[in-house]
Amino acid sequence: MRMTRLLTRTLRQDPAEAETPSHRLMLRAGMISQVAAGVYAYLPLAQRSLRKIEEIIRQEMDAAGGQELRMPALQPLETWQETGRAGAFGQNLFHLKDRRDRDLVLAPTHEEVVTALVRANVQSYRDLPLVLYQIQTKFRDEPRPRAGLIRVREFDMKDAYSFDADEEGLDRSYRRMMEAYSAIYSRCGLSTLAVEADSGAIGGKDSHEFILPAESGEDIILRCQRCHYSANAERATFRLPPVEAEPEQPLEEVRTPGVKTIAALADYLGVPSSKTLKAVFYSADGHVVFVTLRGDLDVNEVKLKNLLKCTELRLATDEELQGAGLVPGFASPIGLSGVHRVGDASIRVGSNFVAGANKPDTHLRKANYPRDFQVDVMADIALARDGHGCPQCGAPLSGIRGIEVGHVFKLGTVFSETLGARYLDREGVQRPITMGCYGIGVGRLLAGAIEQNHDDKGIIFPTPIAPYQVHLVALNVDDPDVSREAEALYQRLSAQGYEVLFDDRVESAGVKLNDADLIGLPVRLLVSPRSLKQRSVELKARRERNAQVVPLEEADARLQHVLGGS
RNA sequence: CGGGGAGUAGCGCAGCCCGGUAGCGCGCCACGUUCGGGACGUGGAGGUCGCGGGUUCAAGUCCCGCCUCCCCGACCA
Numbered sequence: 001m002r003m004t005r006l007l008t009r010t011l012r013q014d015p016a017e018a019e020t021p022s023h024r025l026m027l028r029a030g031m032i033s034q035v036a037a038g039v040y041a042y043l044p045l046a047q048r049s050l051r052k053i054e055e056i057i058r059q060e061m062d063a064a065g066g067q068e069l070r071m072p073a074l075q076p077l078e079t080w081q082e083t084g085r086a087g088a089f090g091q092n093l094f095h096l097k098d099r100r101d102r103d104l105v106l107a108p109t110h111e112e113v114v115t116a117l118v119r120a121n122v123q124s125y126r127d128l129p130l131v132l133y134q135i136q137t138k139f140r141d142e143p144r145p146r147a148g149l150i151r152v153r154e155f156d157m158k159d160a161y162s163f164d165a166d167e168e169g170l171d172r173s174y175r176r177m178m179e180a181y182s183a184i185y186s187r188c189g190l191s192t193l194a195v196e197a198d199s200g201a202i203g204g205k206d207s208h209e210f211i212l213p214a215e216s217g218e219d220i221i222l223r224c225q226r227c228h229y230s231a232n233a234e235r236a237t238f239r240l241p242p243v244e245a246e247p248e249q250p251l252e253e254v255r256t257p258g259v260k261t262i263a264a265l266a267d268y269l270g271v272p273s274s275k276t277l278k279a280v281f282y283s284a285d286g287h288v289v290f291v292t293l294r295g296d297l298d299v300n301e302v303k304l305k306n307l308l309k310c311t312e313l314r315l316a317t318d319e320e321l322q323g324a325g326l327v328p329g330f331a332s333p334i335g336l337s338g339v340h341r342v343g344d345a346s347i348r349v350g351s352n353f354v355a356g357a358n359k360p361d362t363h364l365r366k367a368n369y370p371r372d373f374q375v376d377v378m379a380d381i382a383l384a385r386d387g388h389g390c391p392q393c394g395a396p397l398s399g400i401r402g403i404e405v406g407h408v409f410k411l412g413t414v415f416s417e418t419l420g421a422r423y424l425d426r427e428g429v430q431r432p433i434t435m436g437c438y439g440i441g442v443g444r445l446l447a448g449a450i451e452q453n454h455d456d457k458g459i460i461f462p463t464p465i466a467p468y469q470v471h472l473v474a475l476n477v478d479d480p481d482v483s484r485e486a487e488a489l490y491q492r493l494s495a496q497g498y499e500v501l502f503d504d505r506v507e508s509a510g511v512k513l514n515d516a517d518l519i520g521l522p523v524r525l526l527v528s529p530r531s532l533k534q535r536s537v538e539l540k541a542r543r544e545r546n547a548q549v550v551p552l553e554e555a556d557a558r559l560q561h562v563l564g565g566s
Numbered sequence: 567c568g569g570g571g572a573g574u575a576g577c578g579c580a581g582c583c584c585g586g587u588a589g590c591g592c593g594c595c596a597c598g599u600u601c602g603g604g605a606c607g608u609g610g611a612g613g614u615c616g617c618g619g620g621u622u623c624a625a626g627u628c629c630c631g632c633c634u635c636c637c638c639g640a641c642c643a
Contacts, residue, residue: 012592012604013578017636037635092642109643143567143641151642198643207643218642301640314567314640407643439643476601510603517603528602538602 020216022450023148038145038153048467064180066131077103094139106139119421133160149447162436189462196231210406214451217402226395234302239389249366257361262295277355279331281316293344300383332356333373343375403448411435459520468501471521475528486527
């Protein structure tokens with residue numbers, strides 16, 4: 001491809017809206033163009049990368065026994081009401097009406113349709129196992145699209161679905177998919193981490209995310225520094241440091257004027273925050289829920305949501321609190337009745353806590369569970385943090401940020417039971433099909449790759465997903481020798497099957513070299529009057545510091561060497 | 567949805583407070599000079615100032631309403 005023919009140009013200045021490196025660099029390199037919030041046009045350079053990523057995904061899915069198909073993005077709303085997921089997705093589901101006023105949705109994922117397909121086509125255990133996949137555009141009306149391609153409302157995703165006779169079969173399919181995922185990332189030249197994840201509102205037991213470590217990532221991952229434990233913070237469990245046993249003392253009231261936060265309270269009374277009880281109120285599908293946990297911990301809302309099995313969970317408003325007879329800032333589990341009470345396991349670790357008194361400017365000292373108050377449910381609903389103890393070995397956990405570039409779930413029989421996807425086993429008994437689902441965001445993977453591979457000059461593409469392999473740069477194209485030799489080299493390399501981006505523009509050296517660094521193709525070949533004096537080109541790997549001078553006729557052989565024989 | 571910010575040429579911005587011919591840098595076009603890390607000169611093209619209403623002799627600027635985009639949070643299979 002000649003750069004004089006390429007649709008876009010590079011930008012010298014950073015576009016104002018971009019903050020994240022991948023977003024900024026993709027805009028500057030002319031790869032993407034925003035059409036609406038979270039909606040992008042993929043320009044030729046990006047499109048080539050995306051196609052390479054898709055091709056790698058297809059090869060690995062096929063190798064793992066997958067069959068590619070394609071399901072519609074446009075679906076009737078009823079499909080989503082049958083499984084109750086119209087509600088579960090809520091506002092995130094794009095809704096529209098057709099000319100006859102029928103309700104349609106733009107699908108955010110395809111469990112319903114694929115399950116219905118399998119129901120119609122699978123009758124016997126002989127038809128199983130089965131892995132179906134597609135690469136299809138998904139629509140999710142995200143509350144806040146952000147960071148370029150990292151969180152968007154329209155995006156291409158590879159989604160795969162496995163169908164097995166039983167749990168053991170699912171375990172095999174699941175393992176196989178995880179292996180395929182690892183192969184995909186490694187072939188893309190990326191290092192990822194498989195971590196335990198929350199399975200969401202309608203997940204099954206097991207779920208893993210593939211995380212690409214990156215500063216700009218939205219997810220926090222906790223990894224054990226000693227053993228192999230690693231999990232998304234949404235999911236992670238942890239051990240609390242042991243506390244010394246202390247005899248329970250009698251409850252006493254203490255004046256705490258205007259002290260409303262845990263930090264202020266600990267400071268005011270001169271106790272560590274781990275000696276306080278935190279009260280947090282939520283509205284779960286409209287019902288007030290009272291949560292108590294130790295003051296040094298925060299509520300993990302994902303755990304809480306799973307525990308309550310609700311679809312909408314938000315902090316309660318002060319009005320809702322007062323309606324339930326509670327005093328914001330001084331609310332207390334003690335003497336509380338009439339609301340659903342959830343206690344975190346941490347309130348059993350420690351004693352003689354400071355708690356609210358449920359009247360203004362007053363707290364209680366020496367509160368003890370269960371002596372002074374009870375809860376309706378006791379569970380782990382605390383958020384794990386950097387420094388907490390590993391649930392498996394107790395060593396400290398450390399937190400890193402990362403981008404979720406893949407997510408796999410064991411769905412079990414949730415969908416097959418609801419939608420009636422059954423098969424006959426050997427004994428002639430009807431059983432629900434056991435399912436798994438497996439997703440990779442293609443565009444997010446590209447963005448993640450750039451997050452992980454760039455420097456202050458630009459992108460450093462991993463070869464397998466680079467839009468082109470070689471950036472052939474001619475300096476001084478007015479010089480007939482340069483123009484002739486560069487042209488000849490372009491033709492020759494292209495004929496040999498190399499993917500060459502040929503900078504044949506009339507531009508100064510600085511512009512061309514900076515653009516080459518910005519676009520970040522793996523290898524740069526430079527033809528100039530200077531190099532031609534030695535009948536040579538300069539070859540420089542984007543990742544390397546220095547260039548090497550290579551005789552013109554050896555350029556192909558050197559390229560093959562550098563690109564690893566492709 | 568809560569908080570903050572912004573919409574003026576393809577990109578980055580000034581002008582708005584204090585109403586009076588719409589500007590700067592980059593990019594773009596032409597010619598010439600340059601030519602290995604974002605060159606220089608000369609001449610040019612390019613704008614419903616986000617949209618609608620109002621005030622006024624006159625609105626990019628003042629007033630009202632709306633829309634869009636970005637950031638933080640909430641949210642997020």
